[in-house]
Every structure is written in C-alpha cells, then in structure tokens.
Amino acid sequence: MLAPCWQLTIMVPIRELKTYSILIADDLTLVREGLAALCEAQPGFRVMGQCSEGAVALRLITEEKPDIAVLDLNLPDLFTLEIVRRVKEADLPTKLVVLSTRRDRKTVVEALRCGVSAFLLKSGPSHQLLEAFAQVLDGGIYVSPQLELSKIFNPGQKSAQEDPLELLSAREYQVFSLLVEGVRAKEIAARLELSPKTVDTYRASLMRKLDIHDVAGLVKFAIQRDLTSSR
Incomplete structure (x- = not known):
C-alpha cells in the first residue's frame, strides 16, 4: 500500500507556479481517501474529484479535463483500459496514471499500448506516485522501477510457446x-x-x-x- 502522506519527505518540483488538478478513481473508499490526502499534502496539486466507477471517471475526465487521472486498473462499470482508449481517441489532455496489483508483462504492455502515461504497483512507496506525476507532466512515461521496464520491452528469447x-x-x-x-x-x-x-x-x-x-x-x-x- 502507499505510505501515509505524513511519512512522505520527498519534494517534487512543480513546473512554473501552477496548480495541477487530479481525479482519483478507485472502488475502495479507503484507497481513494488515502491517495487524495497524499496528493493534497503536496504543493501544486489539487484533487478535483473522486469516484468509484469507470463510467463516472470517463465522464469527469471528458467534462472537467483534469491534468492527471489516477485510475485503478479494475474499475467496475467500465473497464479501465477502455477508459484509456476513449480518452486517447478523443485526444483529451489528461495524463492517465494506472495503479495495479498486477505486475505481469502482458498487463503492463497492454496498458502502455492503450496510452497510459504511468503504470504503478499499489505495493510501491508513495514517492513513486509523485515521481510519476512529475514525469508525465513533462511529457514522459513512468513505470514502477520494480517492474524493470527494460525486461518488459526486451524479454529476450521468450516465445509465445513459453508464454x-x-x-x-x-x-x-x-x-x-x-x-x-x-x-x-x-x-x-x-x-x-x-x-x-x-x-x-x-x-x-x-x-x-x-x-x-x-x-x-x-x-x-x-x-x-x-x-x-x-x-
């Protein structure tokens, strides 16, 4: 789980003097509220909304266009990667950050292929989420270091027969x-x-x-x- 916000010591540099809006979507209330507290504790970030369902998340992204949307991979009502696909099709500016307990190569590759800006493990430390924010706001891609990005895209001689x-x-x-x-x-x-x-x-x-x-x-x-x- 992400560490409580009061344990966080890292300071993430924010470009210019701007406040970035964040939407948080997770079907677990405790997770949503913890993420919201973490984000609100950081200068330069404002949580503009929270929701528990995929369809609501898509509507809020479409209507409000937050700078960042933090989405659980398995949102009910509308599959998260379908949300990502539609946001990209509509050419919306929101950066999409997906949180997951799954770490297999296929899941990460499909998420990135759909157009997510960051893929993070829920088991990772809090500072990785803030590092991901800084990276995606600068136009980059962020993947939890535990996932070893080089191995994800260069799996060696692994064949379809093996996987x-x-x-x-x-x-x-x-x-x-x-x-x-x-x-x-x-x-x-x-x-x-x-x-x-x-x-x-x-x-x-x-x-x-x-x-x-x-x-x-x-x-x-x-x-x-x-x-x-x-x-």
Whole structure:
C-alpha cells in the first residue's frame, strides 16, 4: 500500500507556479481517501474529484479535463483500459496514471499500448506516485522501477510457446483479465461496451489459444501466474 502522506519527505518540483488538478478513481473508499490526502499534502496539486466507477471517471475526465487521472486498473462499470482508449481517441489532455496489483508483462504492455502515461504497483512507496506525476507532466512515461521496464520491452528469447498470453489480442486479453477476476460475461460486455455474443467469441478464441476449456481452468492458470488481484 502507499505510505501515509505524513511519512512522505520527498519534494517534487512543480513546473512554473501552477496548480495541477487530479481525479482519483478507485472502488475502495479507503484507497481513494488515502491517495487524495497524499496528493493534497503536496504543493501544486489539487484533487478535483473522486469516484468509484469507470463510467463516472470517463465522464469527469471528458467534462472537467483534469491534468492527471489516477485510475485503478479494475474499475467496475467500465473497464479501465477502455477508459484509456476513449480518452486517447478523443485526444483529451489528461495524463492517465494506472495503479495495479498486477505486475505481469502482458498487463503492463497492454496498458502502455492503450496510452497510459504511468503504470504503478499499489505495493510501491508513495514517492513513486509523485515521481510519476512529475514525469508525465513533462511529457514522459513512468513505470514502477520494480517492474524493470527494460525486461518488459526486451524479454529476450521468450516465445509465445513459453508464454501463451502473448498469443492473445488486446481485446482477448481484456476479456481474459475480467473473466479471471470473476466477472460474468454479461457484465464484461457492459464494461467493454460489446455485445454478449462478441464477448463469447473472444472467450472461445482465447480459450482455444491457451488450450484451456473452461473458466475454472482460466482462473487456475491466472493464479499460477499471479495474474489475479490480491485485494
């Protein structure tokens, strides 16, 4: 978990004398309030809003255009990477910072490919979030140091045979991610704004690629690879 704000000693330089607005979206109230306290304690940052659902987060980003949006990877109601995709399609200026308990290469790559400006582990220290803010406001990309960015984009000779997740398309991986978190097909369709039939097609395709024949098998596969949220 992020350290309490009163334990933080790092000072992040803020460009010019400007106050940057921040939206915080997480379905856990305690996490939201802790992040808000952390941000408000720093000069140059103002929390303009908090929410617990993906659809609300997208509406606030679209209408209010905060400088930064801090989003949990698994927001209910609308999948977080779908929010990222739409924000990028609309060419909105908000920098998107995603927080997650998941650290597998495929998740990080898909998030960055969708257009997030920063990907942080929730298990990381508080100062990394503030470092990420400074980096993305300067137009950069930030990934938690624990994830070893060089290995993410240069995995060596690792093949699809060694990691079958590499066979999945972006949409298939989104469906996979939600299935292993226990989300039913109908809700997956709502979160991704797809038809239930399309979700069934993606599910059948990803199961064929992974050579797994039921959802229980997918969950077992995900647990073995530490791909499920540890809330």
